[in-house]
Amino acid sequence: MSQLLTQALKTIEFYKLTSLHHNELLDILADILVLRMEHKKGIENILFSVDERLITAKLQGGFPLIDFSLSDFDLTRPREYFLSLLKMAEQKGYVEAAELAKNIVSGSVDFEKLLSGAADIDADGEPLESEVDLPFEMVDFLLDECLRPELEKVAEKYSEIINLTGWNEGYCPICGEEPKIGEIKDDDEIRYLFCYRCGFKWGFDPLRCPFCGNQEYQSLAYFTIEGEERYRVDVCNSCNRYIKMVDFRNSDQQANLDVEDVATLHLDLLAYEEGYN
Secondary structure (H helix, E strand, O other), rough: OOOOHHHHHHHHHHHHHHOOHHHHHHHHHHHHHHHHHHHHOOOOOOOOOOOOHHHHHHHHHHOOOOOOOOOOOHHHHHHHHHHHHHHHHOOOOHHHHHHHHHHHHHOEOOOOOOOOHHOOOOOOOOOOOOOOOOOOHHHHHHHHHHHHHHHHHHHHHHHHHHHHOOOOOOOOOOOOOOEEEEOOOOOOOOEEEOOOOOOEEEEEOOOOOOOOOOOOOHEEEEEOOOOOOOOOEEOOOOOOEEEEEEEOOOOOOOOOOOHHHHHHHHHHHHHHOOOOO
C-alpha cells in the first residue's frame, strides 16, 4: 500500500472519529481508494490516447487534452472497474447495486450509454422497463470513479508539460471537468483547483471566478463556519457559482482532496441554501 493511500485512510479514520459529518460516505470512499489503487496496478497502456504533436497548441488554445466526443474508446476496463464498485456498494448495504450489475452483465443495460448519461436507456435504445432503485447520486458518483484510474494515467504522463504551459483556466486541462474543491498551500497568491474525475490539480488566480471569469472583487466573496475556519466556500455573485477551498498553509499534512470533498459535503448544502450552485 502506497504512503499516500495509507495517509488518506488515516485521515478518513480521523475524520470519522472527530466529526459527525458523512461517516458512511467516508467509509465508502476508503474502500474506493483501495479498489482504485488495485485496479490501476493492472493498467499497462493508456486508454485515452493523446496526440502529443498537438498538446502545446491545444493547451495554449484553452482546450483540454481529451475530447471524449471524437473517439471511440474501449470501455472494457472501466466497465470491469464499475462492476467492482457496484459489488462494493452492495456489500455496503446498497443491495440494489446487484441488480444494476446483473443488468449490465446481461446486456439489458448498455454500460456505454449509462456512462454517457443515458441512464434510462437499455441496450437497444429503448426506455428501461424497470428502474434500478440505486440512488442516482451513487450511480453518478461511481460512474465518475470508473474512469478515474484511466484518466489518472493521462494526468501523470502529461502533468509536467501542462504545468510548463501555465494553464490558468477554470476547468481541467486533462478532461475539461469543472472543479468542486481546491486548496491553498504555500503561496496564498494561487489557488489550486482539483478535478475529481482525473485527480489533476492546477494553479488558478485567487481573485477570479473559475466558472465565469469574473474578476470584480465586489462580487467575489467567501464564507466559513465557526470552528471550521480551515475550510471556506468561495462564491461568485455574478454567476452564483461556488467552490470549496481547504487551507493547508499551516499544516504539514499533504492534502487528499477526494477525502476533503466528501468530508465537506455539509458546505455544499449550505452553499445551495444560500442560492449558489
